[in-house]
Amino acid sequence: MATDLKAAPGADPFDGINLADLEKSLLRPRNLIGAFLTGTVMVFTFLAIYPLFSVLFAVIARGGEQISLSLFTELPPSAMEADGGIGNAIVGTLVMVGIAALFSVPIGIFGGIFLAEVGPDTKFAQVVRFSAKVLTGFPSVLAGVFAYGVVVLATGQFSAWAGGFALSILMVPVVILTTEDAIRMVPAKMREAAIGMGCTQAQVVRHVLLPTAFPGILTGVMLAISRAAGETAPLLFTALFSNNWLESTTEPTASLAVLIFNFSGSFARNQVQMAWAAALVLVVLVLITNLIAQTLAPKQVRR
Amino acid sequence: MSTLNTPNSPQPSARAPTGAEYAINGTFRAVSYGFAGLVALLLAFIVFEIFRLGWPAMSERGLAFITGTIWDPNKNEYGVLPEIWGTIYSSVFGLLIGTVLGVSVAIFLAEGFVANGVFAILSLVGLQYRPFWSSMPERVEMFLKSLIQLLAAIPSVVYGLWGIFVIIPMIRPIGNWLHEGLGWIPFFGTELSGPGIFPAGIVLGIMVLPIITSISYEALVAVPHKLREASYGLGATRWETILAVIVPTAAPGIFGGIILAFGRALGETMALAMLVGGARTISLSLFAPANTLAALIANRFGDANTPADVGLLLYAALVLMVITLIVNMLGSLVLQRIAVKSPTATTKGAKQ
Numbered sequence: 001m002a003t004d005l006k007a008a009p010g011a012d013p014f015d016g017i018n019l020a021d022l023e024k025s026l027l028r029p030r031n032l033i034g035a036f037l038t039g040t041v042m043v044f045t046f047l048a049i050y051p052l053f054s055v056l057f058a059v060i061a062r063g064g065e066q067i068s069l070s071l072f073t074e075l076p077p078s079a080m081e082a083d084g085g086i087g088n089a090i091v092g093t094l095v096m097v098g099i100a101a102l103f104s105v106p107i108g109i110f111g112g113i114f115l116a117e118v119g120p121d122t123k124f125a126q127v128v129r130f131s132a133k134v135l136t137g138f139p140s141v142l143a144g145v146f147a148y149g150v151v152v153l154a155t156g157q158f159s160a161w162a163g164g165f166a167l168s169i170l171m172v173p174v175v176i177l178t179t180e181d182a183i184r185m186v187p188a189k190m191r192e193a194a195i196g197m198g199c200t201q202a203q204v205v206r207h208v209l210l211p212t213a214f215p216g217i218l219t220g221v222m223l224a225i226s227r228a229a230g231e232t233a234p235l236l237f238t239a240l241f242s243n244n245w246l247e248s249t250t251e252p253t254a255s256l257a258v259l260i261f262n263f264s265g266s267f268a269r270n271q272v273q274m275a276w277a278a279a280l281v282l283v284v285l286v287l288i289t290n291l292i293a294q295t296l297a298p299k300q301v302r303r
Numbered sequence: 304m305s306t307l308n309t310p311n312s313p314q315p316s317a318r319a320p321t322g323a324e325y326a327i328n329g330t331f332r333a334v335s336y337g338f339a340g341l342v343a344l345l346l347a348f349i350v351f352e353i354f355r356l357g358w359p360a361m362s363e364r365g366l367a368f369i370t371g372t373i374w375d376p377n378k379n380e381y382g383v384l385p386e387i388w389g390t391i392y393s394s395v396f397g398l399l400i401g402t403v404l405g406v407s408v409a410i411f412l413a414e415g416f417v418a419n420g421v422f423a424i425l426s427l428v429g430l431q432y433r434p435f436w437s438s439m440p441e442r443v444e445m446f447l448k449s450l451i452q453l454l455a456a457i458p459s460v461v462y463g464l465w466g467i468f469v470i471i472p473m474i475r476p477i478g479n480w481l482h483e484g485l486g487w488i489p490f491f492g493t494e495l496s497g498p499g500i501f502p503a504g505i506v507l508g509i510m511v512l513p514i515i516t517s518i519s520y521e522a523l524v525a526v527p528h529k530l531r532e533a534s535y536g537l538g539a540t541r542w543e544t545i546l547a548v549i550v551p552t553a554a555p556g557i558f559g560g561i562i563l564a565f566g567r568a569l570g571e572t573m574a575l576a577m578l579v580g581g582a583r584t585i586s587l588s589l590f591a592p593a594n595t596l597a598a599l600i601a602n603r604f605g606d607a608n609t610p611a612d613v614g615l616l617l618y619a620a621l622v623l624m625v626i627t628l629i630v631n632m633l634g635s636l637v638l639q640r641i642a643v644k645s646p647t648a649t650t651k652g653a654k655q
Contacts, residue, residue, distance in 0.1 A: 030540050030542075030543065031540060034540050034541060034543075037542050038416065038542070040407070041408075041410055041416065042411065042416070044404050044407035044408065044411075045407060045408045045411045045412075045447070047404060048404045048405070048408045048451065048454070048509075048512055048516075049447070049450050049451065049454075051454065051465075051509045052453055052454050054465070054469060055457055055461065055462070055465045055469075058465055058468070058469050059461065059465075062468075106338070107341055107342065110334055110335045110337075111335070111338045111339040111341070111342050113335050114335040114336060114338065114339035115339065118332055118335045118336065118339075119336070119339075124336075124339070124340070124343075125339070127343050128339045128340070128342050128343045130635060130639075131345070131347075132342055133635045134346060134632060134635060135342070135345070135346055137566045137567055137570070137627070137631040137634070137635075138349070138570070138627070139569070139570020139571070139572065139597060139623060139624070139627050140570070140572060141570065141572040141597045141600055141601060141620070141623070142353060142570070142624050142627075143349070145356065145600070145617065146349045146352050146353060148356075149352050149353070149355070149356045149617075150352060169345065169349070172342060173342070176339075176342060196317070197316065197317045198317045198318050198320060199320075200324050200325065200327070200328035201328055201331065201332065202324075202327050202328040202330075202331035202332075203320075203324065203328075205331070227456075229458070230456075230457070230458025230459065230460065231458070232458070232459065232460040232572070232573045233572035233576075233601055236601055236604055236605070237604060257458060257460045257573075260460045260461065260463075260464055261463070261573060261576075261577070264463065264464050264467060264577055265577070272468075275464060276464070279460075279461045279464055282458055282460075282461060283457060283461055286456055286457070286458060287453065287456060290453060290456040294449055294452070
């Protein structure tokens, strides 16, 4: 080919080639298959996102008409009662998620610091990392059974503490793994500069790593909170439910998630509507935490 | 020490830590060791505790509990084989839906279809290089990605509620049409009266989709560019490249994601407790109601009054834990293997 070109300078190199054959044409099977697959993948993507909008639409349409002041200030209605609200369930959810955060955030952050900075390449760290990864996929219902055995059977009663404890088991792995990632994303020269100044490891963490990795860590904490707020199964065994206001953290406690579960199977229309209202409140709560987490998340540098 | 300082700084900027700082550092290290150890201990403690809780019923009932199909308090005969079947069947069906949709979405997002499409639309109006509009392709891609992540954020109990009141009425005509036309196929063998494997599996598929999408996406993006370009250079079309080069290269990662999603599906409780129907049958039909281990535990716990009743559920929890732990560890190991392999692969590539 090359010698041909040399032999006849100025000749058309495309001589004898039908240029129409090189054009992309849908008539050729390989292009047709490609177009078909592109279309299929587009439809599937639409199908995958459709449920999000369908859920949001259903929750807003059916729960929205229940929104009023009494929804937040009154107790759940019995079967045929006209009014009522979900005030105690909102309080219960917030209290239990708070308790869970109290346990899980310090453990998760210190654990994450260990994995990223104190002993990242030790055998011990590998065991911890593996445990955390297995725990992220751990069925939440089993976390509830565990908390039932450890807290409820030991103290002899269902309580907000037991519920918070069960939720914290689900939060710890999320916090620890995102903290590790966030700290690892801190540029190496920053921590090396601090070490060069004579900082101890604690000072490096306190003055360089934590402030720099803070948005990433907060993202992890927010994601963990939003996950815990929606969890139902662990609470069935630990906090149970209550139709009264929360008076102490050592008694059965209402939560939005369990209220939705209990009322979803109800024959009474007003209770089903209350379940939709609770779902709306819960979804708004969870989506807001999630969106905050996503906006805080450090932008990853790719490719 | 003073030689390290710049001439105009009166105070030394670098110095050795004081004794107190060493003490704080020691405490800090000890605390971080302790809390990290707590996480590893937690997993061991959970496994131990659930074994301990399930032990009484396990030693009393033995394997008959796992292989038995009858749950009859009057005869004192209990078995969870239907629940084990329902757990695995609904998970496999949900996983099938989640995988088909999830991998498609991952390909759609990772292979630049979105960006190209938006770019093409913008170039129709001639805006593609304008200041604000030029970033649109990337923005639309990011937006779609976060929508998929939001799917994972919706609580499972809300999916359950949505399934009961939106999905079941929507798919019932489809299910019954399939049953009438293709009823001779075992999968469509019964009528869809309401709750069952089919609606439960659909919702389960939606719930595991974000995990499959995000892990597959990572795997697809990590495929080295030169592979792609070599394939284009040989004259392959975009889809030939995706199917013959990119997906096979990313397959281990995608596979690990699918296994992790399987673990999630097996342990998922609320959506199934609300949608699967709670019937103790072993049937191939997708439209038949069934039950799962997690749903059994969640639904029966409220009615369990005696320690013996609770003991049975705790034994069921033990069975569930063993199944999910095995699946989860497999998934983590597969993903960890790839994570260990891939950095060496890229450094090798850089050297060549």
